[in-house]
Amino acid sequence: MDKKTMKDSMDLIDAHFKNEGISRRDAIKLFGVGGATALMATGATTEVKASSATAKIVIIGGGLAGMSTAARFTNSLDNPDITVIEPGDIATSYQPGQTLVGGGIWEKEALVYNTDDFVPSGVTIIKEKAVEFDPDKNTVTTASGKKVGYDYLVVAAGLKLDFAKIEGLGITETITSTGDHKAVSKVVGKNGITSIYFQEGSKDTWTQMQKFIEDAKSGKKVKGIFTHPNTPIKCGGAPKKIMYLTDARLREAGARENAELTFYPNGSKMFGVAEYHNAIQRQFETRDMKWNYRHNLVGIDTEKKIATFDRHWKEKGAYDEDLEEFSIIPRSEKIETPFDFIHITPPMKAAEEIGSSPIGSSKGWVPVDKETLQHVKYKNVFALGDIAAVPMGKTGGSARKQYKVVVDNVIAMMEGKSELPSKYAGYTVCPLITSIGTVMLAEFNWTKKPTPSFPLDPTQERWIWWLLKVYALKPMTQYGMLSGRA
């Protein structure tokens, strides 16, 4: 960056802080508590203690969660014996950036991390899929039939996008966000049908969004719809973020009044935390973004561009003596909605080979103690990231807390300690992009109360969080998490 750009940036920052009634000096004071050096030194990272305990550790999955875990084990053990089983070449990619690619702010190339570049030295990588799990014998079998034994197993296999659940798309396979996407991208990413939930799709979303905006600009009245399924999903905020970005891009083009934007979530709220729910509803109202709760996308007619939703509600039933209340009868009907542009957040699930294995559960997700992340049945198995059956936990921000918990607890077991020392408190962060240049940093945990890291009203949209989301989080994951330090 040259001097002029630097000066312009500083002026921008000044102007912004003035708007918020804070001087730059105060802002630096506010944000400089730890100082820049803290990130570099161990201060910002948890102190890593070397342990001389030994054990064979196998990690399923080399995404952000799995690879960060591998790195931290490597840093924490004198004699690490770690194997990562990961078939994907770019599985470690930066998924939080997919929203920004979908909104035309980043190029897709900025997201692609080659898995090979992030394998910590000394870690063995097996580029295959793990297909069989035998936790009684402590072995995992790969697709080629190779049996891998372990003392400790860490499952960080992520999740599968289940577009096949949506009728009419002609998709029968599940995909991952960075794996082979052909089955999905033959229909999604074309003809106004989009999804940022896979890397290739995020690029196509931007292309389709530009067409949509062109139509609106030409004076055509257009409809954009944005869905949220009835399953747990990764990054719960992304379905809304891409809608905010569409709104922002339409305004930028001076064509907002020609577009009707509607959010169709399966649930009946914007957010599980009341403060954030209320803030988001207000933001929607201000932007004339509409919403229809209790609508689950079940089908799409790709030719006619009609989405079918299962609209559901509850009705009062007969008096229930046991409950001492009127019972509730669930009801539903199919409704059809035409669209010009649709953003699909697909149903998501655990990979079948894990979900239906002994370490899976009736819902597929790997059931672990939500605080220690230890498997509920197999004490030498841990899970983290998207595949763990942990409430609210499917974000990079959660994984950033979880991987340290897993490493601490596994090492404690290796050292023969009876207590697991480390506990995850449910921390999740959702940097909710509300326009180009503003983000509401929704931090929360299982107390279902905002848990802001900074002494600022967490329900306000701020430019400083935009900076965090667009400039700081990627290097933080790349140099902090993936090196196992922060």
Add this chain to the structure above:
Amino acid sequence: MKKLNLILLSVGAVFALTGCNDGPTGEKITYAKSAQEVYDQSCKKCHGANGEGNTKKKAPALNDRQAGELELDLYDVKNGGTNQSSGTEHDIMEHNMKKLIDKGYDYDPKSMAEYIEKNFYNKEETSATEAAPTEEAPATTEATSETTAPAEETPAATETPATEEAPAKN
């Protein structure tokens, strides 16, 4: 460049710093009744004396899961879903639970899950009870066969206690 970097780094650093020491936070909630009391006085009526469930009441079995797994379900029931807008997997029970909490039958999901596992968990029955309907399975078919209200009745027109406003009341 240096200054901008400094700001970005500082933001990043503080962000990375905070919460490093966040153990389970939040105020300790105390419950009027023990898990056993709540189970005996309330849950039992529909989920059975041994957590075996009751098909007629569409109450699923609770004795087919270990505490860890059950706790997550109880957490979902009490929180009305754990994703931003996914909704809950326990639509009916979420509603019922609110009513039960009003009647004083609140509980800590972890203690309740442990109580149920300790007293009722039946490993052998796991496969046998799989046939028992879950809350969701009959719900959709029920919705179409149910004749208590005309189909065109909109949710707004019903007298159903509204559950949509739930987050605001939390």
